[in-house]
Amino acid sequence: MxxxxxxxxxxxxxxxxxxxxxxxxxxxxxxxxxxxxxxxxxxxxxxxxxxxxxxxxxxxxxxxxxxxxxxxxxxxxxxxxxxxxxxxxxxxxxxxxxxxxxxxxxxxxxxxxxxxxxxxxxxxxxxxxxxxxxxxxxxxxxxxxxVAVPQQVAGFTTLPGVFSADGPDRGSALLAEVLPPKLPGRVVDLGAGWGYLSHHILLRDGVKELHLVEAEAAALDCAKANITDPRCQFHWADATQWQVPHLAGAVVCNPPFHTGRNADPSLGQAFLKAAARMLAPDGTLWLVCNRHLPYDPVLKAAFHNIEEIGGDAAFRLIRASHPKRR
CATH class of the missing domain: 3.40.50.150 (Vaccinia Virus protein VP39)
Structure with missing residues (x-):
């Protein structure tokens, strides 16, 4: 066109x-x-x-x-x-x-x-x-x-055009609330955006290494301004293709499901498959997703244990552990 x-x-x-x-x-x-x-x-x-x-x-x-x-x-x-x-x-x-x-x-x-x-x-x-x-x-x-000017929202720096530029989205807020008090030493925030979930991950005990993976450079720049903890590593990368240098104990993810204006569930499904690849054999995916998205078949194919742990009328909160190895 x-x-x-x-x-x-x-x-x-x-x-x-x-x-x-x-x-x-x-x-x-x-x-x-x-x-x-x-x-x-x-x-x-x-x-x-x-x-x-x-x-x-x-x-x-x-x-x-x-x-x-x-x-x-x-x-x-x-x-x-x-x-x-x-x-x-x-x-x-x-x-x-x-x-x-x-x-x-x-x-x-x-x-x-x-x-x-x-x-x-x-x-x-x-x-x-x-x-x-x-x-x-x-x-x-x-x-x-x-000209794009950084703005302060709820104590975080965002920029026009990045996802949820006006403040934390509802799904991420729900996921942050159910993260356990202690997380494994190595964690991946897959599709980290401007760092809201990473901020909450770092508040948990046990985290020694956090990888923020984000495809949008402007969002990752905001994350670098928002998250200055030395445990963090920032990766400008396609989350569906990136692989953690060493397998992670946990992946935290609020995956996108739009390509431009159009809904594209396959994008979120690719995030879930990527998460399974980067987890250790006993690793866990902490996921929030819209209820209407067809993620269950992908989760069942990729993980041995799947549990819905909360949500609301619009969102599901899911814990999936022990990824299957092909």
Whole structure:
């Protein structure tokens, strides 16, 4: 869908790019077709490790933060605060007047962003195609107040766009309440976010080593600010692929189940399989998940012992121990 709109914009002249200089592509998603653009000049900017790895394997230069360039394409995310921050970051990396292209789906709020921009910059006409829009505007400092600024929530640092940026989510709070008074020496917080569960893990006796595994670089940066305990090790990684250097006694997990806007239970299922792989033979998974998610078959295939230990109308709390070895 993105490639369809990009091709149309370039073919019709609605989007014009400079003949030289780097072109930043901010927050594309794995699978996005960028072949309409000159590959040698592209610089993918994303803090999401699976997307970073996908574009790196495709032979594109990748970074987690923007660098000076001649033009930019911003691929709008779902979160409006994050979208605004990306637009401000694109402008800050470009010289005044350089082209900033914006592409997004209607379901991700592209119409709202277009309306917001029209009151601030000289935004061009929008082309509609494949349930989305693409348009452009010249870079300026008019969006400086949209720059992502760390915020303090319940004593923790968060950033726009990270999961549960406005405070601890209900599922994590429920899981923190049922963690036992004592945990094994080596623990993994799988999908650690900005560190809420890690904070509670470190309050338990017995923990000597805590691995925070998080795919979103911005969230992991927040976790580093929130958790300064020397027992911690931070890993920017795809949680479904990462493996702890030595098997862990416990994994604590509130796995994601969305890919972009769409629910994707297979993502959470991959987290559960990964947790089983990184646990010692007598290890335990402490899990919170939405009640409607089809996790039971995966848990039964991966663990000998499974017990529901609490929850509420929306969430289940599960303790699964003794992973099965194939």
């Amino acid at each position: 993105r490639s369809t709109r990009l091709d149309l914009a370039l073919e019709t002249g609605a989007a014009r790019l400079p003949e030289a200089g780097d072109i930043l592509i901010l927050r594309p998603r794995a699978g996005d077709d960028l072949s309409a653009l000159p590959k040698a000049r592209l610089r993918v900017v994303t803090g999401f490790k699976p997307d970073f790895d996908w574009f790196s394997r495709a032979g594109l230069a990748c970074a987690t933060t923007p660098s000076p360039a001649a033009a930019a394409l911003v691929c709008l995310p779902r979160a409006k605060a994050e979208a605004r921050a990306l637009l401000a970051a694109a402008c800050a990396a470009l010289p005044p007047g350089a082209p900033v292209l914006v592409d997004g789906q209607k379901t991700d709020g592209v119409d709202s962003i277009y309306k917001d921009l029209r009151g601030r910059v000289a935004v061009g006409p929008a082309l509609s195609k494949a349930h989305g829009k693409i348009f452009g505007f010249p870079a300026s400092d008019a969006l400086a107040d949209w």
